[in-house]
Amino acid sequence: MKHAPIRILVADDDDAHRNMLLLLLHDWHYEAQGVADGEQAIAACKETPFDLVLMDVRMPNMSGLEALGHIKKHNPAIAILIMTAYSNVEAAVEAMKGGAYDYHTKPLDFDKLKLTLERIFSQRELEKENKNLRLSLQEKLGHNTIIGRSKAMQEAVTLAQAIAPSEATLLITGESGTGKEVMAKAIHLASERKNGPFIAVNCAAITESLLESELFGHEKGAFTGADKRREGRFAAANGGTLFLDEIGEMPLSMQVKLLRALQEREVQPVGGDKPVPVNVRILAATNRNLVTEVQEGRFREDLYYRLNVVSLPMPPLRHREGDVPLLADFFARLFAEKNHKYLLGFTPQALDRLIRYQWPGNVRELENVMERAVVLLVGDTITERELPPHLVQEQSQDMPLNKMPGNLTLEELERLAIQEALENTGNNKSEAARRLGITRKTLHTKVSRYKLE
Template sequence: MKPSRITVLVVDDDPGHRNMLTTLLADWGFRVEGAEDGETAVDRCRERAYDLILMDVRMAGISGIEALREIKGYNPAIPILIMTAYSNVETAVEAIKAGAYDYLTKPLDFEDLRQTMDRALDHAALRDENRALRQTLSASFDSGGMIGQSLPMHRLMEMLATIAPSEATVMITGESGTGKELIARAIHANSPRRKGPYIAVNCAALTETLLESELFGHEKGAFTGAERRREGRFLAADKGTIFLDEIGEMPLSMQVKLLRVIQEREIQRVGGDQTLKVDVRIVAATNRDLLAEVEAGRFRQDLYYRLNVVALALPPLRDREEDIPLLAAHFLKRFADTNDKRIKGFTPEAMDRLLKHSWPGNVRELENAVERAVVLALGEYVGERELPPTLVGGEEQSLEGGFGHLTLEELERRAILDALEAAGGNKSEAARRLGITRKTLHAKLNRYGE
């Protein structure tokens, strides 16, 4: 937004400092108003919505912190920057807790002031865009369980809302574990084909012969073991959507046959000579660089361009840092409910570990890490001890009791036995430490034969 469209309210009971700031901001192109105290600022904000407020802390009458709270109570969307000549940690913390965007000390560094103002305005603009997008999507868009409020996710959701209603073929790219099938399901759920079938095929999980039969079906006797006719996935997806996962793993001979399906919208069963029309929307996904595969001769160029009509690139989790707490909390609740545990959240140290990890396995790795932590948790909060060693920099055996590379079920059994031992055999106390009910503890002990 251009400065000329932005109105800033400067609140300071020092006339000289207030006039200096209003002149400076006007020179920068902003529309500026001044207020001589907190009461006046609160009244002004009830009359109109300012884009940004610069407010002193120490003022006659109500303080800047008190005015901040009143303004935020009335209009929490206005970004407020607090200024003070009395810099101390307590005031800064109090201002931020009360809702200030940031904290500036006098005498002001004008370059720092401008940068902080720009950040606050950009943050407010993005927040407003996100709110508008959520309002637009909430009425008509099924997110399919996708979670995130980061800028990359904001852009992805906006793109999804645009392309889903079309009939265009979509290519989803991204690292393993980023949630490509969730995106494919969201595309189907928000398309005109939503009432039709959604069929997913993992192209990497089948041999070439089995993949052809899986996709196109086969006639009875087409090959050894083909005891009856089978309809393939393309026919099953008629009037709906077919999701071809790991398309980069498809053999070249199958790529030729898929290209024909895309071009002609018809298939032929293995061992048959009849052509069958199909009406499907194709969504494909890969974690490979398909252009590099084309150059290496492992993927057909003509098929690449047929599939890549609309490209969606999923961001890795390391580029969505602000989504990590949301995703972790979502997985924590799900696995706590599944395991009948009363876990309130993560300790600050554990959350710090989650935020600092690079997540090469992306959302899937985070999901697995949280599931493991829930199984091992002995109290109401997940701590560093319960996180995988890859996150805390230790070896698996460094965990108390030496869990080694056990399965989650074995880890749960070990955690229960350790809690019982620590509680001196008192099952009520062990259940409390584990964050589960005594009834659940009894059920788990019975299951493990303890």
């Protein structure tokens, strides 16, 4: 599908400089238009839905600072880049406080400008993709917090979509932090029981002595402290779904009672003499290998087969190629909203760190990293500074200083870095340039200089 052209407005009273920028932007495949002052910039933005304004601070009739406020009032989402002389940087900083994305000093560094534009528009595309993906998954599963375009995640969503309308018991497997409960909620919302309750129980978080009461309820006086009758989670989930998380941690004595409840569709409250019928669908989850647990006598075989009518494996994040940027963006914006912070996105270097990390704690770890980054954020873009030290340091040690060849010049080090980036990206120059923090044109020049082709 062909994408709509990216429209940029250049507001600069210097005709030669403005025309030079227009030629440059056209060469970079942007659709660009020029105006000579702030009033014309405001009028142009009201007539045309520009994606970005590149605006000088000092212009006749109306300054860039004054025009900024009017344009932002008309279109708060538009990105505005300020151009200023070194002697007028204070005005540019003031413009950023007023909503400008960034400022560039004259004479402009065109490589830096191109990188800034690429960062802004790649982030916009990421936001669109995230929104469309969430809408697509919401249509399938009724839940908009399942994010993923990877083959592994799409296979899990397809299976969930197929099983959701049934009454079948489902066993969701996967490492800790892969999103098993999120998937269980999505399946509930896509089922015939969506108007009923969704009740979750973490079997690992409740002591053995209390788990029976927690699940089945108890009568008054059933044990010390039971000063009133209490319904259990089965009764609370009546007409809906009961999610038993970390089912592999359930003691054998409780497994027998759970099996009976599933077979008879009734529970026996602690201290009660009459069984209580229940109408619930069971979804269970575990990070253990239950086949091994059965073989070693820690999990009942009959209960395993009762729970494992259908098995849905949740892939670890390291196997979900392409999902990290989408998830990072989703969580970062979620926490930015909660913390009342304005977030534009990520620097290419920070995004590269996130993509290359192995995520042993899976989606939950990524969520925590994004919350930390947003809390520590001072500006409007997440950089490597906001990422945890272990995440940055782990990748900085890919080539320890004591393992690098000695007596290398800066040019030789640069050549090695470019060569490694090309090898690691399968000679994908766009991706290699992004990882190196330079433009594709600059990379091409350096590749030719070092004869790496």
